[in-house]
Amino acid sequence: MPRKTTRSVQVGPVAVGGAAPIVVQSMTNTDTEDAVRTALQVADLARAGSELVRITVNTEAAANAVPDIRDRLLAMDIQVPLVGDFHFNGHKLLAAVPDCAEALAKYRINPGNVGRGAKRDGQFAQMIEIAARYDKPVRIGANWGSLDQELLARLLDENAASSAPKPLDQINREAVIKSALDSAERAVELGLDKSKIILSCKMSRVQDLIQVYESLAAQTDYALHLGLTEAGMGSKGIVASTAALAILLQQGIGDTIRISLTPEPGGDRSKEVIVAQEILQTMGLRSFTPMVTACPGCGRTSSTYFQELASRIQTYLRDSMPDWKQAHPGVEDMSVAVMGCVVNGPGESKHANIGISLPGTGERPIAPVYIDGEKAMTLKGDHIAEEFQQIVHQYVETHYSTESA
Secondary structure: OOOOOOOEEEEOOEEEEOOOOOEEEEEOOOOOOOHHHHHHHHHHHHHHOOOEEEEEOOOHHHHHHHHHHHHHHHHOOOOOOEEEEEOOOHHHHHHHOHHHHHHOOEEEEOHHHOOOOHHHHHHHHHHHHHHHHOOOOEEEEEEHHHOOHHHHHHHHHHHHHOOOOOOHHHHHHHHHHHHHHHHHHHHHHOOOOHHHEEEEEEEOOHHHHHHHHHHHHHHOOOEEEEOEOOOEEHHHHHHHHHHHHHHHHHOOOOOEEOOOEEOOOOOOOOHHHHHHHHHHHHOOOOOOOOEEEEOOOOOOOOOOHHHHHHHHHHHHHHHHHHHHHHHOOOHHHOEEEEEOOOOOHHHHHHHOOEEEEOOOOOOOOOEEEEEOOEEEEEEOOOOHHHHHHHHHHHHHHHHOOOOOO
């Protein structure tokens, strides 16, 4: 589908907006003052596929740690751009620690948390002037959980005086949009080039997010960052984020995305990266890793073997991608099917590059394998999983190589 954004922003080596692919980003949850732990988590997120990684910069010690984090990443051969997340005191930190201002690839400014009253304009101006001095792009990220209270109060007063007042939720949505657009206009007046600005208007309810971004996209050609803020844990966070972002992405709205999942206790932060990739890949917008088609199982499936094999193959494919990305270009578009019985098994297997149809209840204990639509062999015995994984490996080696690219 056509993209609505025409303006492109360069964030280090990563292009956002215009004709560039939709960019996946994430954020650390470590204490940035701990440069070692933060660098390690950034590296994990980057290896999982995050193309931008945001880090909290909330204290002078955190700001001082940023150049060290960048250097540690470079020593690990991790080139991912770092984005500094600033609230309340960003103007002080960027001015006090110029090495931090230089080391970051982008700044994130929340216009609702820049300052209050007479201080707000000056503190916002200070951050924008530093961004312009160091030639850094800025994401102006309004959030309905931290709205500019003066702006909101003014809009509420105007609405109350109207002969046809609007619902409160609509005023909140309009306030978020106006906060982002007015702040972008002010940043340009202060000398920041329009090609350095990305906008976001974060909401935590699906319908609010959709309405806000549809309106925002109709009013501006700035690159847009999408994300359902405070999406929640587990399936709720995944479903809510997917429901909102898929509708917007299908309309061509959005240039970079983040899935704001609350991790399970001790959970892997990189899960949000995988979810973002899978949204884009299942929609046909980008490819990141070979995808596995697998049936849900029913009364015809006699065991969980096909589930275990599907999980094993999916893990194998994802774990192999860091090496395959360089050695086997195009492999991310490969499709694999692992099916549990004869009803849809052969048909789905024929549609995939490689497919296996495992025996269901009452079926012969054999598993036909299909390669590019043709039956290639039949597996049986106790080592079907190992043999099928080897078939997948051989297919990658022979069909995706630098010589054939």
